[in-house]
Every structure is written in C-alpha cells, then in structure tokens.
Amino acid sequence: MSNGSPTQGITTRTYKPGSIVYFENDKSENIYILKSGLIILTSQKLETGEEVKEEVRPGEFFGVKSALGRYPREETAQVIKESVVLVLTLADFERLILKNVNVVLKMLRIFSNQLRRIGRAVREVLGETSTINPEEELFKIGEYYYRAGRFNQARYAYNKYLDYYPNAKYSDLATKRIREIDSGQAESNIAPQPVKRKEVETSTEELKDFTLDDDIDSMPAKESVVDEMDDFLGENDSASSDFDIADESPKHEDISSLFYDAMSFYSQSEYESALQIYKKILNQKALKNDAENKIYQKAHFEIGRTYFKMGQYNEAIEAFSLLMKKFPQSELNVNALYHLAMIYEVKKQFDKAKSYYQKVISLAAKEEIGKQASRRLKNLESR
C-alpha cells in the first residue's frame, strides 16, 4: 500500500480505493498533502452525532490540527479514488510552510472561523449569550483591585471604563475612585462601600462548601471565609429580607433599631455606614435591660466582623479583643476566636491561627463552629 520515496524527509504513499489513511482517535504527528486522487474525511457533529463528510482535493492538507495540537485524530480519512499522498512530519511541515506564509494565513483564517463557531456553540449551551454585561464587569474589575489595595491596577480599570463608557452607570463612581486613588485618600479607606454586587455576592456564597476550594494560598479569600461565618449567625442571615433598607440614619436612638439598621447596611455591603451605627451603639451608656445588654455585646462583635469583611484586620483584631476583655463570659467569644484564627491565617501567621482554632475546638468541639475549626486546623497542618 505504501511505496515510500524520501524526498527531503517527506515520503510519498500511494493508497488504493477503500483504504484508510488514519482512523478517528488515532494518535500521530503526521500531516498529509493530497497530491492526486480523492479522500473523504468523516467525523461526527458534536451536537447531534450526525455524520459529516468532507472532501479533500488535490493540493490540500489534512490531519493538520490534530498533529499540531498533539491530540487524537478527530476524523477518519478514507481513500475514495486511488490517491498519492505526501506524508510530512511536524518538522517537515514547519519547514515547508515557513516558505509559504500565505498557506499559513489561509489556515489561520479557517481555524479562526472554526474556533468562533465552537465558541458560539459553547456559549449557547451555557446560556451565556446575553447575561454578561462587559460594561459592568469592567467596572467590577476596578472595584476588585481597589478593595485589594492595588490602586495602580484599579486606576487602569477605571480609566479604561471611562474611555469606553464615558457616560455610563458607574462613570461618576469611577471618576471618584480615581480621584481617591490620586489624592492618597484611598489608602486610608480601603474597601469603603463597594457598589452592590449582587451576582458576585451570591456566587461567593456558593463557596460555602470548601472541601476542595479552600486554598488559603490564593487569598484574598476573605469573602468566602466570611460567608462561612454567616452560618453561625443565623438571625443575621435573615437581615436582608426582614428589614427594610434604611437610606437615612435612624431617627431615634432605640438601641435595637439602631442595631438592625446597622445589620441592614452590613447585608448590603455598606460597611462604613454599618460601622458608624455600631459605634454609636457602643457609646450608649444606659442600657435598660438584658436584651439591650446583649445587643450592646453583639455590636462589639459586629464591629470586628465588619472590619474583617473590609479586610482591615488590625481593627478587627482590636474589636474582637475588646469584646472578650469587656465580656469574658460572652457566648460570642467562641465566634470571635474563630475570626481571630481566620485573620491570622490570612496574615499567614499560622502558629497563631492554629492556636486560636484549637481554642475554638476546646470550647465548642461538638458544635458546627468547632467542627469547622478542626477542618481548617487540619488544613493548616497538612500544608
């Protein structure tokens, strides 16, 4: 079937009708040029399994993509009329086409069309055709770097946003952010009130399950870490649905309504506003009853949690320490210890993190928080 005659390393083969040059799923790095005859390539349409037949005409290449990409053949090449085929190794092919760039350009165009078609099919299956709004997403990239304290990168994204969308939804905010960065003000208030980021927030909540993706090395994971904590604060979870969004500061100084206003800000990621109200609660002197006393304690905890969420870890440590100092018997302290452990984990002070997780475990081994602590501890120890 073959009568190899090496010319510059390239061999020529003659095939009889009905024979096969290669089968689907074969692995090979050969590339072919049909010199004369007729060959049919048979593959299956991915979407339907329908058979697709493609003719190779004299002068055309076949078997290029799978050889170059080093993956299995995607089609079967069957000989219809007696054919003469040139067989090229990858090196032959490279040498040959470097002398003829027009061939490469033609192939690139064919490839890019195919890539475009497959890309479209992928997006269709994913239902992604209309959901992504690049304008909003570009702004969010700026927000991400801003909150991470990476101001040069944030500035770049905001500037691009303004270039492409000068009069859009977030233009004013982008301008304001750039001003904050340039004036150095941003440094002092990293992570002020992020724009409400519904999609992002819900998707980070999906990270609650962390058996695999609990990779502290790729911090900032603070978002997902904090979301785990929401499990322990059941009543706060409902904050977003139970309480109306308060646009103005509360009118009366009733401590429980102050607290709920703050929670409401917190649940909308308006951390600065939440902090202001929590601090107001801390300034209350006369606490009427036990319930108020509890809220007062809770405000201490929430200040720590809010700073934690903002990535201001030193402030968070201070707040949690104050809580434990003022209320050594508070039932919130276990959770405060757990937060301290997470903070030290983020700060890569692993010994401290471990000892705090151990404290949590010793105080609440049977509870969910104790179990989570031991999971995280195990994680740290297996590093």
Add this chain to the structure above:
Amino acid sequence: MLLDEKLFDKFGVEYEPNDIIFCEFEPGNDFYFIQSGRVEIVKIINNREKTLDILGPGDVFGEMAILEEEPRSASAIAIDHVKLLRFRRENFDALLQGNPQLAYKLLVIFSKRIYDAKRRLMILLLDDPQLKVMDVMNMLAEQDPHLDVQEPVTLRVTVQEIANWAGMQINDVQKILTHLNKLGKIELFNDRVVVRNIRDFQRLVNSRRKSMYA
C-alpha cells in the same frame, strides 16, 4: 524564537512590574509578543484573583483579538520590566508575511484552542451532571499523555475549576464529588482529586455519548 530587533522600534512597548497590559472585559484589538520579561494572565473568579498562566519571552498573548472584537477574557499583568511587541488586527497579515515563525506559532496555538473548545463542548453536551463531572476528569487526564491510566490518577484541580469546565453550580459539583468520594471512586484533597480508576469514567461517558446519538 525572537523576532527582528527592527520590529521593536515600530511596535515595541514597555511595562513596569504590576502594570496592567490589558484588563478583563476591556474591548481588545491588539495582540502581543513577549520580547523580554514575564507576564501573568489572571482572571477574577468569585472575587478571587486566579493565575491562569505565566508567560515569558517568545510567548504570544491576546491573540483572540485577531478573530473578533470581543472583550478580553482575562487580564494580563507585567511581572517584571516587560518589553512587548504590540500588533493591531489591521496589520496582522503584513506582520505575518515578514515573520513566518510567528505565523506558525499561531497555527499551533489555534489548533490547541480548537481542540480544547471542542472537548469542553463535548462535556457541556452531556445530559447527566454526574457524567459531566466525570468527563471533566477524563479531559484533565487526557491532557497529560504520560499518565498511566491503569493506576489511580492525580488531577490538580479545584471544585471551582471543575464547575467552570462543566458549566455547573459549584454546590452541585460539590455534591457529586462528595458522592463519588463516598463510593470510593475518588479521593478529595484541597488542591487535587485522585481518581481510582479513570477508565471506569471513560467507559461510562463514552457509552452515554453513543446512546445520546442513537
């Protein structure tokens, strides 16, 4: 492969460490060739910055801009002081005429891209979530040609990544992985999955694929 020095006078651009070269979701018209320094390709996924790739001299990035004007799918950030050649879509043909090596390189990149995209489409078209998850693992195993499929195989992958590949919610993927773990088919670690018998998964997926078309 390094390109002609003369090209740098015409197309050269330089970046300082941590400079963004282009940003995810920014419309893109240019593609780049690295002359010196390293470039990190990152994407923000679920509020975390993930490194997709680190590229060095001779590498090409942003080449999808040759195809069509679509927003960038990832950001490129300079790691070192970086020297790049920046090319516009419009002078693409002229550029390749003068640099057949670059043309060849792009051909290889596109071949791989097409296959990866097709392979992913095959996963997405499966009608059973568990098989989708299994097929992501099959795909990852295929990417390492030296893997011995007779033995348990270790795949460096996170739940998040599996969910992205399979186009599924991370919670659903987690449930399936937990289930497979309980059945003893896989072992889960923080940064990897060990599949006891990948041929098992291949068989299951292949037979479903055949019956789908029947």
